[in-house]
Amino acid sequence: MGKVIGIPIELNLSWFVIFGLLFWSLSGFLFPTLIPRLSSLSYATMGGIATLLFFASLVFHELSHSFVGQHYGIKVDRIVLFLFGGVSETSQEMPNAKAEFWVAVAGPLSSIFLCFFFFLFSLVLLPFSGPAALVSQWLGLINLVLALFNLLPGFPLDGGRVLRSLIWRFSGNQRFATRIASRTGQVLAGGLMIWGVIRLFTGNFLGGMWIFFLGWLLLSAAANEYSELVLRQALGRVKVSELMSREVKVVSPDLSLEEAVHEYFLRYPFGGYPVADPRFEGNILGIVTLSQIREVPREEWGLRRVSQVMLPLVKEDALSEEDDVATALLKFRTTGLGRLPVLVDHQLIGILSQSDVIRWLNAHPELSRED
Ligand SMILES: [Zn+2]
Missing domain, CATH: 3.10.580.10 (CBS-domain)
Structure with missing residues (x-):
């Protein structure tokens, strides 16, 4: 869809789904509940701006991974954004545990930075416009959620990469580190799915569905994607x-x-x-x-x-x-x-x-x- 600092950014189809869902739940439910009696055009504007800036926050998060990656000489081929995050794709391998650690933490750190930025900005906006301050506050909160969620210590989340780099650093065994990070990723995903089901049956249908779906996505990713990708890429380069x-x-x-x-x-x-x-x-x-x-x-x-x-x-x-x-x-x-x-x-x-x-x-x- 576009290029930032020379890195192509692509949208996965799932992003149009989340774009629609997010816009709908913000302008149709959340904002009208928090600030009642505004026009529907105002709610639509607030929802639109919030959704767009959330999207920009995701790009910012991914770009910060790429920035640090470039510092370690890792060229990012492209960034693909999909449901609840993005992936920076590179054909290069992480040179060492230290590089992997810093590339991985860069994302959550950038989200924490945005969290502070939007919260402070909402304080600046408050005297001028309540709705604008609310949008900024919501963006601060969602970036905090993004940072914390991505810091969960299971692959393929950033926290899983951090965990892997630490185990790799202290054991010197990269395979072992990969296995542990993938396992914790699967356990985490299973936990999310169970939590989602509990919320689903205790009255929070939409929230429960989201959490369950997220866990399910994570589980499939943690279970297959990583090891298969690694193996396929490695074996695809070797001739019979x-x-x-x-x-x-x-x-x-x-x-x-x-x-x-x-x-x-x-x-x-x-x-x-x-x-x-x-x-x-x-x-x-x-x-x-x-x-x-x-x-x-x-x-x-x-x-x-x-x-x-x-x-x-x-x-x-x-x-x-x-x-x-x-x-x-x-x-x-x-x-x-x-x-x-x-x-x-x-x-x-x-x-x-x-x-x-x-x-x-x-x-x-x-x-x-x-x-
Ligand atoms: Zn990340």
Whole structure:
């Protein structure tokens, strides 16, 4: 929708919902209750100004994150505003715990600043206009709420990031810190939802709905978004060809299980092999693994063939060299197979297994960084 200090600011669709709801509840309910007997145009004006300035306060909050981020050399790609807050998106990783701490506290601090500003401003306005002073007072209050809410110590709120940076700083373990902050985020969200339901059934329908909805949003965010985002971003940058084993042995479908065990599983370190006619290696028929063979009684190994126990595979299930690892994980899930062949022009060039990916992830603990 616009650019501030070179950072594009975008509105999530949910913002039009909150804009409408906020305007409606302020000009239709809150302001008429606090200052009765004004014209409806006055209430609409008050509601409009309050809503717009609330929106501006959110932008101010997000921009302060970005300002401090820039100080630490983190470039913010864009700010997306959505229900009850915003997200500063950056493709860069937080360099250290200290940077994360200061980038995270900057938001709530800026909201506290605005809180004081609007409260003081309302005192200045009071002798001139009661309604204007009220709007300013409400803005002071909502910024205080914004600061306190964002300081709740659970990811993805600012307080959760602060908590994560502190644990990261004192334990030196970023993954552990991330896990704790996500857990507390889920507990907090669950608490909010329960509180919302209680308020809903004790007569405060609208307030209860808001709190419940907020908790629900937080819960889904804390549970999935973070870890998935981190993983997806990290794995999306890695090509299948970087992790796959190139040393592929193809098992013939006509081999007996006895032969397969002796000639492959006992000889090489792999837990599974692609099955193909040795003359047409690109034509992968399936995957055979040790656990499938183990399901067959030992005394039948000489009689049964690989083609009888393998998990069949269609061409579309195979990976290509250019696929990224995020795509590969998706295929592991859809096929239910733990390893997939990698083909280039019908030529078998490698095999990628889930354990290759897990091993690689374990070797790169720095991947659970701030996006
Ligand atoms: Zn914030």
